[in-house]
Amino acid sequence: MASYLRFENVTRRYGTFTAVNDVTLDIEKGETFSLLGPSGCGKTTLLRMAAGFDQPDLGRVYLDGKDITPLPPDQRPVNTVFQSYALFPHLSVRDNIAFGPKIAKWTPGQIAKGVDEMLELVDLKAHGDKKPAQLSGGMKQRVALARALVNKPKVLLLDEPLAALDLKLRQRLLVELDAIHDEVGITFIYVTHDQGEAMSISDRIAVMNKGVIEQVGPPAEIYEAPRSSFVAAFIGDTNFLDGKITESIDSRFSRCDVKDFGSIVIDNDKAVSVGDRIHLSIRPEKLVVSRDKPAMSPMDNAVEGKVEDVIYYGSHTRYWVRCGEWRMCAEMQHRTFQLDETLPKWGDTVWLLWDANDGFLLEQYREEDEGMLTLPDA
Structure with missing residues (x-):
């Protein structure tokens, strides 16, 4: 399968600190791909460069064969789900999901249909008129997911999306997230420091350390055949x-x-x-x-x-x-x-x-x- 999202020799520095150091990474169309590593390893910086929130000092970012490096976030077919949900507190669930389509000037009929489809997808049809303050943490995250998916992006970026939730809820939402991915079929890029999350949801994982990629591969390969002592110690116990x-x-x-x-x-x-x-x-x-x-x-x-x-x-x-x-x-x-x-x-x-x-x-x-x-x- 050909590369769909490609980071080509990207480097990002903040003063004297190099967050990402000459990274080349190919992500395939339709896969769930996790960027895994400890705090400060560069995984979120890589995600931000895919979203357009940050620019590489060196290197290029390609999506579906097109160089998207110079494009601002609003011109990229990419959406992001954040740990903090980032919902509009004064808008209902339905209006939160409809926000993107309204900006894109969809017709009222298209907006209503798209919002209904998303509410069905994330199992929130009965909660469309509620405000975010009336929802649980897991429900808020599903609204954020629906809002990010309604515009049908080519890539969905998930930045520690479950970190604020308790263990049982994280486990349940991981199953739901995997089912949603199977239904929509787009490329998911999942950033996490939690090895269990990455292992359970990913087709492939990139383990990052100090701005470089230590190993890329399927979860079983990363776990059973680590390339370095860092990977062996970071993925599970050994x-x-x-x-x-x-x-x-x-x-x-x-x-x-x-x-x-x-x-x-x-x-x-x-x-x-x-x-x-x-x-x-x-x-x-x-x-x-x-x-x-x-x-x-x-x-x-x-x-x-x-x-x-x-x-x-x-x-x-x-x-x-x-x-x-x-x-x-x-x-x-x-x-x-x-x-x-x-x-x-x-x-x-x-x-x-x-x-x-x-x-x-x-x-x-x-x-x-x-x-x-x-x-x-x-």
């Missing part, structure tokens, strides 16, 4: 180990030494040779927690440790296990009735087991990363 390759088992697997772990088997996700220093990421849910030393296959790894912390979440329990200098996080899913079982508790000695395929090699070892790549204490 355990980092560093060690040295001691043996090449075959073309796919190697053996390496990790302090306090001894010799473990790893999958050669990166090209490695005997003597190389490596970084390894192991997600908590990949680790099996056992009171007894488990039976092992040639591709299994196991290490003994002591439980330092236990957090029960209902659907699962998280364990922090001290293994020498390493503090490992493991996650046990509760697939059976737990009151009939005796689970590991604080102070217990346990074994952590994982398959060589379940670790993932990150970028080659760098001396400046020494001591950095361990999971932070809970």
Whole structure:
């Protein structure tokens, strides 16, 4: 599929601070694409340059093959939904949605039809005559979404649209937003610092850090095969180990030494040779927690440790296990009735087991990363 919205070598500086640094990014027509990263990473600046609220110091922005860099916001076929809703408090829901079509000089009949369609789309037909102050936060956000969609933009920009809502409401609106996207079929660009939101709604994600893009890909690829330690740590939780390759088992697997772990088997996700220093990421849910030393296959790894912390979440329990200098996080899913079982508790000695395929090699070892790549204490 051809690129629909393209940022080509865009850079944006504010004084001595570079918010976006030589970014090239292609977004496809009709996909839901998330810009994900911590505060100050450049994701909102990139969104503002797509909307026309900000201009790149270098580079161009293209939409559907046309250079839109010089166009002001009102001349771009792009609309934005903000975290703050930005509704007109003195206008009804219906008049808020009708505002754009009136500016565009639609006929009264076209306006009425368009507003009715949007009220149906966001399930607010019974609330068209209410003022924003009479609505819940979730309903206000749906009005903002309807107002942004009524003019049928080519791209809808969503800037942290659910950040002001509580968890249950965010989860419900994510499902509704995904259904609305499927119905209208236009390109959604979703800006968020919330990994769960990005993972659940996106076709693809761009993870940003310090003004550059660390990785672009589908959620599963970003999670399972991160390109850097930053991506691995930012998307969910992970355990980092560093060690040295001691043996090449075959073309796919190697053996390496990790302090306090001894010799473990790893999958050669990166090209490695005997003597190389490596970084390894192991997600908590990949680790099996056992009171007894488990039976092992040639591709299994196991290490003994002591439980330092236990957090029960209902659907699962998280364990922090001290293994020498390493503090490992493991996650046990509760697939059976737990009151009939005796689970590991604080102070217990346990074994952590994982398959060589379940670790993932990150970028080659760098001396400046020494001591950095361990999971932070809970």
